[in-house]
Amino acid sequence: MARAMRACALLSLLVFATSAWAQKLLVDILTEPCQPTEEGALNFTEQFNKSAENVFYQSVLASWTYNTNITDYNMDKEKWNATHMFHVSDEFFTSLNLIPMPQEFWDKSMLTKPENGRDVVCHASAWDFYNRKDFRIKMCTEVNMVDLFTIHHEMGHIEYYLQYKDQPVPFRYGANPGFHEAIGDVLALSVSTPKHLKDIGLLENVEDDKESTMNYLLNMALQKIAFLPFGYLIDLWRWRVFSGETTPEQYNFDWWYLRTKYQGICPGVPRTKKDFDAGAKYHIPANTPYIRYFVSFVIQFQFHKALCNASGHTGPLHTCDIYKSTAAGNLLAKALQKGSSRPWPEVLQEIVGTPSMSAKPLMEYFEPITEWLKEQNQKNNEILGWPEYSWTPPIPDGYPVDIDKITDIKKAEEFLAEFNDTSEEIIYKYNDAYWKYNTNITDYNDQLQQKAYLQWANHSKEFGLRAQQFDKDAFQDESIRRQLEKISLIGSAALPKTDLKEFNAIISKMETIYSVAKVCWNGDQDCSLLDPDLTGIMAMSRDYKELEYVWEGWRNASGRTMRQDYIRYVELSNEAARLNGFPDNGALWRSYYDTKTFEADIERIYKELQPLYRNLHAYVRRKLLDTYGQNHINTKGAIPAHLLGNMWAQSWINIYDLVVPYPSAPKIDATPTMLKQKWNATHMFHIADEFFTSLNLIPMPQEFWDKSMMTKPEDGRAVVCHPSAWDFGNRKDFRIKMCTVVNMDDLVTIHHEMGHVEYFMQYKDQPVPFRDGANPGFHEAIGDVLALSVSTPKHLKEIGLLEKVDDNEASEINFLLKMALDKIAFLPFAYLMDQWRWKVFDGRISSTEYNKQWWNLRLKYQGLCSPTPRTEKDFDPGAKYHIPSDVSYIRYFVSFVIQFQFHKAMCDKAGHTGPLHKCDVYKSKAAGDLMADMMSLGSSKPWQDAMEKITGQRNMSAESLLEYFQPLTTWLKKENENEVLGWPEYDWSPYLQPDVQERELVDFLGMKLPSSNAEAGQWILLVIALVLCVGLIAMACKLPKQKKHDMPQNSLAMDKAMSI
């Protein structure tokens, strides 16, 4: 895999040099590897000659020949006929002291096409007749360079036969099939050098300038490098077919998925399930494994290098010619004689000195052209790879496509009516079962819930498949078209029954691992769940080692144990995505935002926010230095991830007390007043409802008050406390489920959840496929927008939670910094969560690098480092809820950006003047109407239309967010005047500081451990830390229940309800 990826990188470089069609044809045709001991009688060449592609073949071949400085012209002399070409090749083999072709070979081979009219299989092949003396080549030789190389290739097979002919029959094979393909090619690498061509009279002079070298190497790359991804994917496709992972329905889709992914090639005209393009390649119908050619193309360079060394070659690898080196020949012969009597790594070791395949010599050979291509591509500002992977060339006029799809508008209307009539009931039943399970967790309720889920999945699949039969482009009516598109997308329901079951079981298993994971002290004596204990310690403790113990313990118990399941989850979710017509699950997730440039837009917005984040980061880092000292904090490095008051460092609000800018000015906290005034959950919900109605929005209906779960039941039932908002799909039943605690945070959360319910109610009369947010970020933003008003000191005073509003700079900065610890600290985290998954889903991150790449992103975006060493046994992404529970996360990034755009638009409408962070839209009907207009669209229009309705323009933008925080930005910049922004000492790690270990060992043990015992030392430290911490932990656990500020988790149940 890794090797293939490197080759791919070089292939990307080639994009500059060749147009896509030339690449395709070169790959398909010019590098057609031949077949040894081929018994099939398919007349490939003849069939091929009839095909239209041959026209291209000829022209590409012409241009290929023309573009080389070795012309076939020189061969066109009297003496260059087939026999002479074979003798030239034979002479190369014997010059190395290898075995010459025996007399029988010359007598019995078929070197040219017979002229007596016989039909023959022209496909070049080498034959071993197994009697130890009869070996032949069959080939319709033409006098040109390509065939001269092919002769060397075929003769390489014969040489191998000759060398191992005295082995017992079972060992008369190549060490592995790739070895057999490589031998002749290795020699051809010498033959094709300009130096050698001159030696054999095919070149008049050797130009030793850079231009000729580049021409030569690019020519080689078109053969060798262009081939590699193709050589890999042919069998990758078949492995998936044979394992059942690719079902017959997906044969053609998966073929093109791999062609695009590995080769960067797209079909010239539309392809469908009915096509079978894999079968248009000889080796597929001929039942011949193909990975041997990939192996051969890699190891032939390893051989080449080893033989060159043996021959005493100096200088660049691509100039080496081993001609006449008996040392090289003897080395090769020794390996060939073994046949398959020894395992191939042993044979490889003997020749090249290492037992494993390696792309290094190949990369060395192409090094000059790699550099040159890099330069060219940089100069031309080329984009490497194919980020617009879904682009295809325009369909030619009159090309028959979708001819069998339904275009009858009446049928479409009937179908949609049927879907809308039948869906509400199914959605209600599923929600009802899922609600019962969430508010009373029993095995019985779990079974009922799973049954209801499968019913819903069947329903979506049935209608989804029917919707796919309509030709959507045939309908003028945008609403019909859009509904059909949305119904066609069926997510995981697309999976075959057994896969669907497995998929749900895996998610359910990972969720369970997550929710029962515990960190223990004193062996297994004292164990704590994430909530409330571990969350509480992370928020409240200021003890470095204690935080480290909990941080690492949580990751050992959660992520680490689900790593294998996650690999399978990735496979299955990609499978489902492909069945929905997407190349991978990340692409499916991004499609919710129907924007072609979504990834680039997010990156651009992130860049706009980065200066503010870096200022916040530098300021907080300095304050942490005051608390933890320079052994733990480096003011030019990343911040250890466990010191920010939150298990994932996604919100830093819990360390507000450590970083508060003006400790003597008021810190706005309404919680004490709420407790003093004896607020309860119901009152908090009514306060939120009152805010919505003050804006002329729809009040929560009676059923909401009757059926919601606002507090944790006291009858001993186990419930899912995680806050969520529910749409039962019947246009009247809407609920919130939450274990409310009386504090300011939960008041904000209630507004957030009620925002979801308000959205549900606003679009309830839309057709079922449109009962959704304009995009997932919109749904998350509504309640938060209102909470921005509620959190202002002005509003808190208005609802009796603050006695007075201090209008001075100190309290203003205190307020804004608190908001920033929540809103700004969160953004890079929200971004990297899905960036990691996008890369996992499309293969840019392989399963062997899950954790390493996770920490690369944590470092790059958040400026965080791990407090303890991490390995690939760990799976730290899995220690965050949304990864095991299959919930996409970029919605929260989008929400955190657009909620400020909405806030500003509403404040303008409400007639607010003054700084944005002071705005409170309470009681503004105008602002409320603006929002209601947007929400009532549901997802019936592209989100850009909804955005325009509320803000007057169509883009996501960080402008309003930056305006809101402007006073803080100015203040932080001044505060950070002498700070280094960012983390230039990026490889600094707290656990690699020698003085840390030394100091603590001296402090605790009075002795020093040598560095080789560092690991043991860490263990000792852990035990010490453990003993010392027990007391502190016991104290921490007695603290009042901690703030649980993980707003982004709130929407899981809503997601399940929403995704219908």
Ligand SMILES: [Zn+2]
């Ligand atoms: Zn939410």
